[in-house]
Amino acid sequence: MRTDPVQAPTPTTPPTERDPIAVSATSSPQQNTTEIETGLLAFLESRVKVPVDPETDLFASGAVTSLFSLELVVHVETAYGVAVGGADLTLDNFRTVRAMTALVGRLRADTTGGTDA
Amino acid sequence: MTEQHNHLLAVLGAGVMGTGITALALGHGVPVVLVDTDEEILARAAQDVRRQIRQGQLLGKLPRDIRHPELRTVTDLDAIAPATAVVEAVVELPAVKADVLARASALVKPGTPVITNTSGIPVDELAGHCARPEDAVGAHFMNPPYLIRTVEVIRGPRSTDDALGRTLALLADLDRESIVVGDGPGFVINRVLQRMLNESARIVQEGIAGPEEVDALFRGCLGHTTGPLATADLIGLDNVADSLRVLHERTGDAGYEPCRLLLDKVAAGDHGRKTGRGFFDYGS
Numbered sequence: 001m002r003t004d005p006v007q008a009p010t011p012t013t014p015p016t017e018r019d020p021i022a023v024s025a026t027s028s029p030q031q032n033t034t035e036i037e038t039g040l041l042a043f044l045e046s047r048v049k050v051p052v053d054p055e056t057d058l059f060a061s062g063a064v065t066s067l068f069s070l071e072l073v074v075h076v077e078t079a080y081g082v083a084v085g086g087a088d089l090t091l092d093n094f095r096t097v098r099a100m101t102a103l104v105g106r107l108r109a110d111t112t113g114g115t116d117a
Numbered sequence: 118m119t120e121q122h123n124h125l126l127a128v129l130g131a132g133v134m135g136t137g138i139t140a141l142a143l144g145h146g147v148p149v150v151l152v153d154t155d156e157e158i159l160a161r162a163a164q165d166v167r168r169q170i171r172q173g174q175l176l177g178k179l180p181r182d183i184r185h186p187e188l189r190t191v192t193d194l195d196a197i198a199p200a201t202a203v204v205e206a207v208v209e210l211p212a213v214k215a216d217v218l219a220r221a222s223a224l225v226k227p228g229t230p231v232i233t234n235t236s237g238i239p240v241d242e243l244a245g246h247c248a249r250p251e252d253a254v255g256a257h258f259m260n261p262p263y264l265i266r267t268v269e270v271i272r273g274p275r276s277t278d279d280a281l282g283r284t285l286a287l288l289a290d291l292d293r294e295s296i297v298v299g300d301g302p303g304f305v306i307n308r309v310l311q312r313m314l315n316e317s318a319r320i321v322q323e324g325i326a327g328p329e330e331v332d333a334l335f336r337g338c339l340g341h342t343t344g345p346l347a348t349a350d351l352i353g354l355d356n357v358a359d360s361l362r363v364l365h366e367r368t369g370d371a372g373y374e375p376c377r378l379l380l381d382k383v384a385a386g387d388h389g390r391k392t393g394r395g396f397f398d399y400g401s
Contacts, residue, residue: 070172087181089174 040097054097082107127197130207131162137262140169144179145291148186150196159190173263198224202287206234209359215246222247230283232256236360237303240273251277254284270295271304302367311360317345322378328396346396350389358383
């Protein structure tokens with residue numbers, strides 16, 4: 001609610017963190033956290049009318065309506081190859097770009113953990 | 118969430134309301150047989166049901182911790198025979214409802230509540246077409262049924278305690294709050310609401326105010342979360358016009374006669390949110 005777009009010099013995503021992607025990624029071509037965040041911000045920029053940063057509360061700020069929220073879920077699933085269901089299907093997991101990024105990270109870790117054995 | 122009582126719900130009509138009621142039931146673990154005459158509509162409804170269940174869960178309006186029974190979609194009405202309750206949600210045309218209710222009520226066991234989701238046709242009028250008028254009850258769900266908890270339940274003059282009781286038990290298992298009222302054209306909600314929607318459209322027609330202004334007044338001054346014309350768009354303008362005709366024919370009150378602007382929009386195919394445009398544009 002307090003993340004007013006007027007004061008949006010995004011101090012939370014230093015651009016220098018973009019380079020080590022190749023290093024931090026394991027053998028899989030999965031994007032790292034910064035790349036997921038950037039992708040989600042770009043998606044939101046194309047779909048909502050107000051500027052969004054990684055900590056913007058998308059629902060409280062009015063950037064995203066409750067009806068659009070499911071579209072957000074579907075986007076996260078298709079863009080990042082995860083399935084969101086059960087207890088994960090809550091608005092809190094989609095409230096901010098950071099929360100969505102964390103969810104994707106966790107769901108991917110769960111999947112990898114299960115199939116690597 | 119709740120202990121289910123081996124319900125099997127037959128939902129007749131896979132339009133906006135039939136689809137939403139199906140999502141509500143499946144979302145609470147109640148199996149559904151969804152009937153429509155059109156395979157394509159059924160296929161679309163099955164997709165919509167899945168989306169609506171997820172939407173309901175996402176918004177915390179449907180439980181996240183239960184298994185959803187399979188949805189059965191059929192074009193053969195005979196498939197409803199084992200149902201423990203029937204919800205009729207076909208188009209708001211008295212002749213169509215009468216025909217569907219007559220056939221459906223003859224297929225299910227005596228004592229099975231036959232619940233009409235009519236917007237405003239008196240329950241007793243529809244009960245007169247049923248095999249057993251005493252089993253007929255009204256349940257006027259709001260749209261979308263899986264998001265709005267309160268249901269206007271109508272007890273017709275011939276509805277038995279048993280039919281009403283079974284209907285209320287089903288609605289309780291679907292986590293709905295039932296408000297029971299008596300019978301009459303439009304019951305409570307639509308007797309007032311449809312008149313308001315018609316007047317709002319007439320105000321736009323007369324150039325007194327635009328749709329934005331009308332709705333902004335109801336939201337800003339009266340605290341309505343949705344203005345009357347956005348409400349009309351959500352209901353579907355075709356359905357609003359049909360409901361107004363039902364009320365006009367049964368009350369003789371000229372205020373219910375659908376206004377020209379409303380009829381023009383229906384004729385142009387602008388039926389509201391479901392077609393992408395009504396009084397407002399939804400970018401289809």
